[in-house]
Amino acid sequence: HVLTLNGAVPGWEAAASGGGTAADDISAGDGAVSIETTSGNITIDAQANDADVIIKVDDNGASVTAVTFDGSDEGNAIFVNDLKLSSDSSAIHFGADNEITLTHVADTGLILESSAASTPVLEIKNTHNGGTAGILKFNNTEAGTDGADGDDLGSITFWGNDDGTPSVQQYAGILAEISDASSGAEGGKLSLQVAEHDGTVTTGLLIEDGD
Numbered sequence: 001h002v003l004t005l006n007g008a009v010p011g012w013e014a015a016a017s018g019g020g021t022a023a024d025d026i027s028a029g030d031g032a033v034s035i036e037t038t039s040g041n042i043t044i045d046a047q048a049n050d051a052d053v054i055i056k057v058d059d060n061g062a063s064v065t066a067v068t069f070d071g072s073d074e075g076n077a078i079f080v081n082d083l084k085l086s087s088d089s090s091a092i093h094f095g096a097d098n099e100i101t102l103t104h105v106a107d108t109g110l111i112l113e114s115s116a117a118s119t120p121v122l123e124i125k126n127t128h129n130g131g132t133a134g135i136l137k138f139n140n141t142e143a144g145t146d147g148a149d150g151d152d153l154g155s156i157t158f159w160g161n162d163d164g165t166p167s168v169q170q171y172a173g174i175l176a177e178i179s180d181a182s183s184g185a186e187g188g189k190l191s192l193q194v195a196e197h198d199g200t201v202t203t204g205l206l207i208e209d210g211d
Contacts, residue, residue, distance in 0.1 A: 046071055138176065147181040153188070162199075171195045179209040 035042060046053050050072035057066045068078045085092075088106040100120055101113045114120040124134035138154025140147070153176040162169050173193040180187035187209025193201050 147178050149178055149181050151178045151181070153177060169195065169199055170201050173201055175203075 044053055046069075048071075052071045053069040054065055055067045057064050065080055067080070070076050070078055085104065089104055091101050091103040094100040094102070099114055099116060101111075103111045103113060105111055112120050112122060124136060126132060126134045140151060140153050142151070155176070156174045157170050158172040159168055159170050161167065172195065173191075175191040175193060177189045177191070178186075179189040189206070189208040191203040191207075192205040194204050195201050
C-alpha cells in the first residue's frame with residue numbers, strides 16, 4: 001500500500017497496491033494532515049545511503065528543523081533545542097541492557113541508578129593538555145538577594161542502610177557555609193561530619209574563616 005491524499009476525506013488514506021502517488025510527488029497542502037492506522041506499525045524508512053529523517057516545524061513564521069535522525073551516525077537524534085520530559089518520574093535509560101538509569105524525582109531532582117557492583121560512576125573528565133581540571137560547582141544565588149552569615153552553599157551527604165528494619169541513615173557529610181557575608185571581607189566555613197553512636201550527624205572537623 002501507498003499513502004494518498006483524498007480531497008474528500010481529511011488526512012491520508014492507504015490505497016491498494018499499484019495505485020496512489022509516489023511520496024516524492026506529493027505537493028504541499030493547505031490543511032492539517034494525519035497518518036493513522038488501526039493495525040500494524042507506521043514506518044518512516046529513509047532507504048538512501050546515509051539518508052536522514054528530518055522533522056521540521058514552524059516557529060512564529062520561521063521554518064525550524066526540530067529533530068534530525070542522522071542516518072550516517074546510526075540514527076542518533078539531533079535536537080535543535082531543549083529536550084523536555086514532561087512527566088513526573090520520567091527516566092532516561094542508558095546502555096544496551098538499560099543498566100544505567102537517570103530518573104526524575106518530582107520537585108526534588110534526579111537519581112542516577114544502577115544495580116551492578118561499584119556503579120554508577122559519575123566522572124568529570126578534562127581532556128585539555130594543561131594544568132587545569134573539571135569543576136564541580138555549587139552556587140547559592142539567594143534568588144539575586146544578599147547572602148547572609150550561616151547560609152548553606154552546598155553539601156555532600158553519604159547514606160546507607162542500618163541493620164535494623166533496615167532503614168536508610170546518613171553516616172557522613174561535607175557542608176560548606178558562609179561564615180562572613182560582608183562585602184570585601186567574605187569568609188567561608190567547611191564542616192566534615194560523621195554520625196555519632198546514636199545516628200546524630202555531628203561536625204568532627206571544622207575549617208572556618210577567622211582573623
